[in-house]
Amino acid sequence: MLPGGGGGAGDDRKRRGATTDEEDATSASAASLNDLCAGAGAGAAPPPFPRAAAWAVAALLAVGLGVGALVLAVVRSAALLVVAVLLSAAVAAFLAWNAAAAASGRALRRFVDGLPASSLRVAADGQLVKITGFVSCGDISLISSYEKVENCVYTSTLLRKCATWGSIVLNPWNRCSKWKLTHAERFAADFYITDAKSGKRALVKAGHHSKVVPLIDENLLVTTSRDTELSSTLKYWLDERKLSSEEAQLIRLEEGYIREGMRLSVIGMLSKKNGDAMILPPPEPLSTGCVLLSFLLPTYFDGIVLRLVDRSYFVPNPGVS
Template identity: 80%
Template structure:
């Protein structure tokens, strides 16, 4: 995936082109690690620190052991019953939080419930949610498969059927295991025009920015056994050295944010030197169910 070029650009020599390509690549934010597993439309977030989970598990185990000891010595099961019920409640709570964090429900509820801010009224250093129209910055992107230009965020994901030992008659069956085999996800700095105040702010989503995208990919291609792959898909696979065997069950999904689209952005507002910028939060933010870092 490459940033778009400028029409009518003059040739300035190999050295200048190489320097510009290096600078452009350094400005992009490679988010491939946030592609998640085959069932997660957004990156999975850890709802609790691992140390806290192990500490709670140790306390529950101690309570169950004490209840069993009391039952064996004095033949009273009240403490054991209370320990079992308490353990079941805590485990259910942990599982519910883990499921909500992995599916992105908690994060989406947090974003939807946060009131929209105004760039005019918000203070410097305040956590803001800005809704407005997106425009490209110095670098823009082209989506990998559909070749949509003037994008500030692109995500292309390839999945293969990973259900071992059986064939899937319907490739759209949700019970099938779709394994993530290839991901291309990039972001670049862009501008957003606040719908409330009309002011424009630079969103630093580029290189070394911690970005959590909540953009779902659209399903573009689904193949079944014996399906003949299109020339476009074959070319896309060959460019990435991915096997294009027609017997494989694959799904290709792509999402993007292009210039002119409406977007919600959450970050820390900076008003230094008269320039409006939205920066990634320096510390983790609790959504009430999980922690966003």
């Protein structure tokens, strides 16, 4: 969400050092805000393995199974069929493992955590860098959608509902084994990061339609059951977005953010011009490379990567509300 809170426009301009009138300030804030959900489908990074390659491997394994079955029927030897079945199972497990790692971001997290931190003092212009340090707001700051946490540079609020088959909930015991994402709000803005190695500060261009890859865990704030009475805050939040607020439905609300003062790792292309340092999205998708010990194929990322180091706000086991 855009900043605003309870202060007036004049107070807001004063807090950010703006010198334009109210309309210009509002327009500048809207232009700097980056709606990550709106651009999620554009310029997506390629999958860990091409779909054509997966189909080709599947066809070869099918041929192997067919030949094994034929040998079993003619020669009465199951050795080739057993080999084909075991090989098919191994390949299927390998592909499923890599697909899950790419979808969950596990492969990219391993890459980010294993990459050595760079120094703004010695890194060259145009170099891919990983800068770790403390975050400070830029021209605008964000407020989280549900908890109303102020002075954020990135916010994420996700609403999930229990998957249904027709009008019947899959699990009849007030528990849900599959949650479907039905509403998402992800925003980012330009911010500064102070390099822990050199003490220098760089502007991270995460706003204004930049490509951003957030590796940020959301807190589970609300989980409802059929007999849960929705709080007034949750009802207002749902009604404000014209979302269904029926008492009987099973829903989860999750929220994450990067707030000023948190410790963050940023991966992007370094730009040094006129003595100012900026971290920009890479011009094209980049590969993480193979991780042989973990059986991981190369995965790709397209944009500035944000990896939160400070997890002090994260509550892993919240109660039902």
